[in-house]
Amino acid sequence: SNPSTTKREPTLPPGFSREAFDRAIDDLRGAIGGEFVEINDVPLNAGNYYHPSLSHDSYAVLEEDYFVPSAVAWPGSTAEVQAIVKWANRWKIPLWPISIGRNLGYGGSAPRVPGSLLIDLGRRMNKVLNIDEKAATCLLQPGVTYIELYEELKRRGLGEKLWIDVPDLGGGSVVGNALDRGVGYTPYGDHWAQHCGMEVVLANGEVVRLGMDSMPGSKTGQCFPYGYGPFLDGIFTQSNFGIVTRMGMFLMPNPGGILPFMISFMHKEDLQPAVDILQELMVSRLLGNVPSLRLGLWDAAVYGSKDQYWPENAGRPVTDEIEAEILKKADLGAWVFYGAFYGPDELTSAQWKVVQSKFAGIRDVRFQLREDVPENSYLHDRAAVFAGVPTFRELAWHQWIPNAGELFFAPISGVNGRDAVAQVDMCKKICTKHGFDYLGTFYVAQREMHHIVTILWDRSKPEQRQAADRCIRELIRTHAELGYGEYRSHIATADDIMATYNWNDGAFRKLCEQLKDSLDPNGILQPGRSGIWPKDYRGKGWEI
Template sequence: MRTPPGVSAATFADGIAEMKSAVGEEWVFTSDPDVDTYRDFYSVLWGEEDERIASAAVAPKTVEEVQAVVRAANARGIPLYPVSTGRNLGYGGSAPVYSGSVVLDLKRMDRIIEVSEGNASCLVEPGVSYFDMYRHLQETGSKLWIDVPDPGWGSMVGNALDSGGGYTAAPYRGHFEAQCGIEAVMADGEVFRTGMGALPGSETWQQYKMGIGPCLDGLFRQSTLGVVTKMGFWLFPQPEAYMSCSVELQRFADIDPMVDLFNELEYGNIFNGMPSIGSPVLSQGNPLIFAEIPEEEEMNRRVRETGLAAWRGSMVFYGPEKVIRAQWDYVQERFAHFEGVKFKENQFVKLPLRPEDMDKIQKNRFGIPSMEIFAVGSRGFGDFNPSDGHIWFSAIIPRSGKGFVKANRVMRQACAEHDVPLFMFSPAVTCWTRSFVLFAAVPVYKDKEKNRRLRESVLKVIQICAEHGWGEYRCPPAFQDAVMNAYSFNNNMLRRVNEKIKDALDPNGILSAGRYGVWPKHLRDGRHA
């Protein structure tokens, strides 16, 4: 049996025995084959001394069992690493950030506690996947939609806690922003509820997230402070109709006023679905490989020679047919002054969906989970097919035309200069209203030398982005310290405040040590760059 660092074999065995007593012997895993299922199979440290490996895993079924496990660990200084379903591929999977931690696997906590049609909300445990919730809504005849990320097998709770995003209407596709009400087991085993959940007998826990005093939900986002055991979400009432449309512009210079107008229209709720901005002339029909944006004259020349548009902005409308058609008419009026503008209604769907619609739609736009995203990586591109997985590089950039162009050029050039291969590079993703995210998928291998070079290169790209004021919102464990270091305002005040909160709420440092660069006091020395 593997043993966590700094914990004696006898102390660890005693703690494991208490955990078995709490959850049942069959739900505590200590053999190497069992524990190896919690490795990050997309790790950039695969097979190396620094690979993040669990010492054991425990899978409780109830909040009371979670409390017992946490208390057993806290009494002995055994590090725990909670995961919901452990499907966070590309960002660490189910492996702990601090090697040797015991994975606290919550996938057996899979109750859909409540779905409120009238309030358009739900309350779930961390083991509830998007597939689980979708099936439940379908089987009960609900008129509510969930908002889904790309792979549907993940946990609603886990995805929200790592700030995942989706594809439907603005209030729902930022999954942490759509949560309302958190229950968590703290490091001492006490149960804590945020918002109106702190009021005994509350009937409004999923209606008003602030409660009284400071709003503390954010303490649990990408955090090391508690084990989330329940979370509420706001759900999307099924609209009457869906319509996707696009605007094509012909000149390089149109990008600035195009983004400005898109922002105005979305922020004013003229369209409410997830927009996208790309370039037909640069993608040449392959949106997975978005080329580096050339200088103005060169791009305009390509437009003239190919007949493809310089820019395409797509938008989605959800609502009553009369309303969304009027909104689309208004959008066309606002874009009519652009030279050579072209408008297109891409798809109109009356809801609810019919069986014959299912093969015609983009499922995630309708709150339908799938696993289709994995077809992207399996296709392979260039000389790295097949890879052994991928990691995501996810930088927040300014939501402006100038920011879009600059970030594309800098990121493309940095990846080329430092030999970072890509099989996917997004123009700009808008899961989160009011921001752009540049996503780059980087292939990884079970090859130590390739991964060593890759890590060195990604660290350089992180620094280059930071020098331009762009930070990653989410990243794999191998880079979490470096990304936290980049948030360096006032001598890394963000990290220092996180550490003070950590020391107060988890003085023994047992929960999620090192997650997103926040280490407990006894592991902190020498880690700060």
Template sequence: MSFSPEANSDVPTLPKVHSGIPPYLLDKAREAKQDVFAGRTKAQNARQRLPVVPQGIERDDFLKALDELREQLGAEHVEVNNKPLRDGWYMEHPNTHDMMTILDEEELVASAVVFPGSTQEVQQVVRWANKHLIPIFPISMGRNLGYGGAAPRVRGSVTVDLGRRMNAILDINAEDYTCLVEPGVSYYALYEALKARGLDEHMWIDTPDLGGGSVIGNAVDRGVGYTPYGDHWACHAGLEVVLPSGEVIRTGMGALPGNNSWQLFPYGFGPFSDGIFSQSNFGIVTQMGMTLMPNPGGYEAFMYTFPNDEDLGPLMDIIRPLRISNIFENVAQVRHVTQGLASRGLPRSTYYTSPGPIPSSILRAAAASTPVGDHAWAYYGMAYGPAHIRAHKLALIDSEFRRVPGARKIDPSTLPPDEYFWSRERVARGVPDIQELAWVNWAPNGAHIAFSPVSPIRGADAARLFELGKRRVEAAGFDFMPAFVVGLREMHLIVEIVFDRGDVGSKKAALACLRDLVDEAAAMGYGEYRTHLVLMDQIAGTYGWNDGALMKFNEKLKDALDPNGILAPGRCGIWPKRYRGRGWEMTRESGGRSEGDGVGPA
């Protein structure tokens, strides 16, 4: 293992650092960091480097433009990216590149990072970019790990880090159960704010698996959590957005001066424009309202296991009517034993040291030695409400699940405090955690990239996707880690490919596998809901009904709103006119090259 000063530094904490860990998770975060660095063999980058200048601008002109921006924002708020790239880890991640890169780490890299401190300073940055025709790439906190992190899609873009100086919780309304936040507010920070105000027993947040990400960033990218409020985009109400021209708008009721319902009613009057700022490059969200969940008056986590891979289909057909009728109230997970074992945080070499996927017999034997016991699938759920209501729902669930031969209900009292079940229990009651990080330690220099198609909650669909994923992932030499995240009428299959980012062969195999999965799933009628930067062009291309009518519509919006093409070009496969037809799209044929051949005139 190579020495790194990062390994010996302490974990940043709230409220000292906006991106820090809350004190109640500090010991757990220290342990997680120790585990991450214990598995790191990749040498630290020591390459001396000049800033990568974006195509279409001369180096001297670029450096002069940065000097101009320093005068506007303050020199301390503009940083040139001319130092060796550091990997960091979840709590101390880079904002210059993708720490879990699946390409060469110099491929998707920023030229500089700027830190605006207000909506007005975001406007200044956008107008500056238009003046000099410099691409900018906004991030909230850059923790979209597994999907590209903080990396810009266009090499040499200037990253606009909104989190460092725009991290205020602008409002928490205890009567209406709403909040209004800036991009640098994490789930950790929002939860701590509720506790500080004595509101954490009154209202809950909805948090993803890891709580360090931005509330705005996760919702805008349509991420999910695990309470009944798990569809984060559906739970937002009201945006403040800086357009690519530098203008500012407020959507919904916020467009009415002096309104008092901005976080209560998302639609306002006229067209509902919020959607174009989700998974797009049409604007920079600087404020967003979210609804918060009232305390339901009680909760009870539960877990069932099922013995066979083949139980997946019947299980999903049991889950569907219960989920649609809200007997299953929260966004729950059905996890395969492979990821369950990996979630214990131990490297796969603990169980198996030969090349190729771990044999099922070894996985099952290892699972049998854990407190949960041998199984193929585990369902993690939560019942809410007073005890008599919970008892009624849990009895219905129990009778239905026991239709699967060999189904077992796990008694939580038999599980130790560090068992993964308790992390799922905390998250399902709105308490952010950090334990989900553990399964990335499965591989040396662990990194991950996800295949995440959407399908109906049907046994036949689950079985098809399981077969596709297992066949492709194991053929590529990786262990198959599927989890089904069950929404109200659909489910997301999340297949995490955990690879060694210090090994070129491992990275190439993971990317090739993902490309195969995307194409084959699309041919079967399953589309991705979210993806890594390097797959955005390919996946956007699968949404090609009527000769690509949707992308043509998106391009019209892009050209109207961003005629100079400065805002996050290429994000979600949407390219401005200056870049189109010049080879910027990343496909299987383009290999690991992210750049095209120049840009056109403004």
């Protein structure tokens, strides 16, 4: 379809008439160039991972036309970002910066407040500013994706020497992902922990450099993150206090070898003992990367659709008996653990022996290396990710149901069987109650696991979308009652999640609001992000 043939009335910023909005847009065009501003009046076409939509959240869990920007701007420099921010302060128009906009399952490119101006930093601010080969660091603009950084290293002949850490999919922004505190799977998997130095445009239009780069002519900006004085970098993650226009990141030197492996735990009940054993391996750093422990059924979705496994399913969640049949058909364990050792073969083969001995007491446990599995095994793709090679096979599980929309629920668990089992049981019960399959995976760090649950619904069925919304809100509430909170949220659930972090009468939220009011008195930057609302929005019914 040709989007230029049909136009949609744009969603205007709060309180704006069309005429005032057009004047504001003309003013913005004057500031950064007419061709770099577009009113969002295209039809809300779905978009997909390869062509992420800038018009709305492709996986909208509320009405599709709610989280919709009024217009998009493509700044080409930090100075132009400052110009946009000053413009927004003049017109009191909310801004929503994105680096790439592939944050699918968490809101994609969409703004929290309808009618915000989207700032797409990705299109023009996408340069690799520096790579320091010996120190293994880089300095990036927000538009650099994992795949682009990977390609750039190869182009400079450094692909063998320096590795990157990719998340499940390689199309997102390295800076954007770190700012949302996303994870990958190498020893550098905690992306935020690898950042070093950043440049931020504040909500008043001023620009600041943090860490060592706050000194003019600094020679150590990507060597030491803390600089001098208070360490403020963290307040610019998952927040609405600034727009990050460049960031330094550590790269991983090629460790001289890698041994990816897969351990299948054949029975559901193995979860508890497996995770208890895992705790010892993670805390002691015998396992030094971010391995994942994935529900076998989710792996099954990588290999085929629910219909293929279960033709008579009629849209119901799989029962325990059907799950067992599917796992058998796909030759999968109830839980599948993917990990890797890094270093020369002598070292990694010895580590592999130790790990096998630790899990050997679990009934029917299966240990496999790449040479033990068929060519289409997902282990090969996980092995690539463990070596910092961007892959896209993770998209395959979207085929589980037709027209899948996805929504992530992401609570933090301890690395212990008790927490894991409590969360899995709760998630399974609640997902099933709302008509969804429980599909979960644990990304295992040294002392915690990100438990990632995807709720998949059929986008052609509004009642399923609404059920997904009810389901996630119940998951948030019930987990908080057990003392478990989320590490990241979809824009639609930010208020619910912030409301669970309410120790001492919401002291944390109040501190965030105090910062917000001081840094952004006009409330123009990402109102409502992470449940932090500027004073003019608070108590006026914006919370969802």
